[in-house]
Amino acid sequence: MSSLRALIVDDSSVMRKIVERSLRQAGLDLSQVLEAGNGAEALAVLQTNAVDLILCDINMPVMDGLEFVKQLPGVENAKGVPVIMITTEGSEAHVVQALSSGARGYIRKPFTPDQVKTQVIPALAGKA
Amino acid sequence: MNTRSELLASNSRERWVTLLELATREVFQLMLGSDLASPETEAGRPQGVTSMVGLAGQLCGVLSIRCDLKAARLMTSKMLGVEVDKVGAEMSDALGEICNMVAGNFKNKISGLGDGCMLSPPTVITGSDYTTYSIADKPALETMLMFEAMPVVISLEFNA
Numbered sequence: 001m002s003s004l005r006a007l008i009v010d011d012s013s014v015m016r017k018i019v020e021r022s023l024r025q026a027g028l029d030l031s032q033v034l035e036a037g038n039g040a041e042a043l044a045v046l047q048t049n050a051v052d053l054i055l056c057d058i059n060m061p062v063m064d065g066l067e068f069v070k071q072l073p074g075v076e077n078a079k080g081v082p083v084i085m086i087t088t089e090g091s092e093a094h095v096v097q098a099l100s101s102g103a104r105g106y107i108r109k110p111f112t113p114d115q116v117k118t119q120v121i122p123a124l125a126g127k128a
Numbered sequence: 129m130n131t132r133s134e135l136l137a138s139n140s141r142e143r144w145v146t147l148l149e150l151a152t153r154e155v156f157q158l159m160l161g162s163d164l165a166s167p168e169t170e171a172g173r174p175q176g177v178t179s180m181v182g183l184a185g186q187l188c189g190v191l192s193i194r195c196d197l198k199a200a201r202l203m204t205s206k207m208l209g210v211e212v213d214k215v216g217a218e219m220s221d222a223l224g225e226i227c228n229m230v231a232g233n234f235k236n237k238i239s240g241l242g243d244g245c246m247l248s249p250p251t252v253i254t255g256s257d258y259t260t261y262s263i264a265d266k267p268a269l270e271t272m273l274m275f276e277a278m279p280v281v282i283s284l285e286f287n288a
Contacts, residue, residue, distance in 0.1 A: 011249075014221040017208055018159065059247070088232025091242030108236070109229045110158035 003031035004124075005050065009042040009068065010057040010086070015109075019055050019086060019116075026117035039068025043075060050077045053124060058087040058098065069101040082123035086111070144238075144284070145269050151234035152193075152273060152282050155226060160206040164273040164280070171272060171279040175256035176200065177219075179227035182248035186241055189264055189286030191231040193223070197254070199278040224250030230282065263287055 006023060008016045016035050023030060034049055036042035040063040042056070054072075058065040065085055072078040082104040087094070090108035098106050104126070105119035156162045176197035183189050195203070204222040205212040228250045235241045262268075264285035272281050 012221050012225050014204075014208060014218050015225055021209065059249070061249075088229055088247065089242075090232060090236040093243045109232065110155045112158055 003029040004052040005032040005034070006030055006053045006055065007034045007036065007042060007045060007049070007051045008055050009036045009039065009060070009065065011037050011060040012057075015057070022111070022113045022116045023055075023120070025113035026120065028120065039063030039065060039071070042068055043071060046075050046077045051081055053120065054078070054081055054083045055086055056083055056103075058085055058089050058094065066097060066101050069098070069103055072102060082126065084119050084123055141269060145271050147237045148234055148269060148282055148284060149271050149273065151237060152230050155229045155233055156275065159226070159229065160203060162206060162275060164275055167272055167274050167279065171274065174199065174279045174281060176254070177223055178253040179223040180251045180253070181227045181231040183231065183235070183286070184246050184248070186244035187235070187286055189284060190262065191227065191234065192283045192285075193227045193230065194281040194283070195275065196278055199275055199280060202276060202278075220252040220254070224252045234284075
């Protein structure tokens with residue numbers, strides 16, 4: 001798989017680092033990792049940066065992950081880019097809500113690099 | 129969806145303590161690569177860092193994790209894959225995330241609670257000279273586990 005540009009959206013900088021490490025441990029070749037602390041910051045990042053993959057928390061201040069995903073169809077740099085939600089909210093209702101909002105996959109915290117790989121690789125393969 | 133009273137009636141305190149321990153062990157194993165142990169002898173009460181996450185909805189209360197500063201720094205080190213002496217301000221963020229994951233993992237293990245209980249953003253207190261007041265109307269569920277031979281106390285105070 002060619003090198004990827006990833007956007008990691010989480011209000012915890014520690015969690016952003018762990019997600020990046022998990023992506024690398026999952027064998028993904030990351031050429032660029034962009035970070036944002038909430039959905040609004042992520043939308044601003046996407047105004048000037050194209051990415052291949054977005055990993056996003058749900059519960060965040062200012063703009064949560066579900067609202068962020070709903071706004072992505074209007075963002076040129078996000079068209080066809082798979083979004084994987086990573087969150088502690090692991091209930092079935094949250095999963096359904098995330099997927100119906102446009103997310104391509106869902107990872108529950110705590111997670112292993114293998115779980116990240118299981119969600120991310122198929123999502124990238126199905127990238128429009 | 130269960131009512132709060134049905135939820136509590138169907139879950140014994142012993143079962144909840146077991147699930148609390150399991151939820152904590154899983155977070156430490158998966159995110160820190162550490163296997164927590166049960167204390168073999170009576171360990172002193174840790175103090176120094178307290179991480180708390182509020183629960184609201186079908187279960188209202190606070191889940192907290194207490195440990196010594198040395199344990200907190202080592203947890204952060206393992207979580208981030210950095211040397212202990214390089215751990216800085218991110219320690220509070222790391223401890224908050226650990227508590228958040230334990231709370232989420234715990235509620236997801238209890239039928240009917242995953243959808244019916246929301247988590248607050250975590251709060252982390254550093255220091256030991258403080259008191260807390262809780263509106264919990266039940267005795268706290270509490271358990272102690274050992275992280276690298278250092279005690280970690282996991283506590284759930286709740287209102288039913």
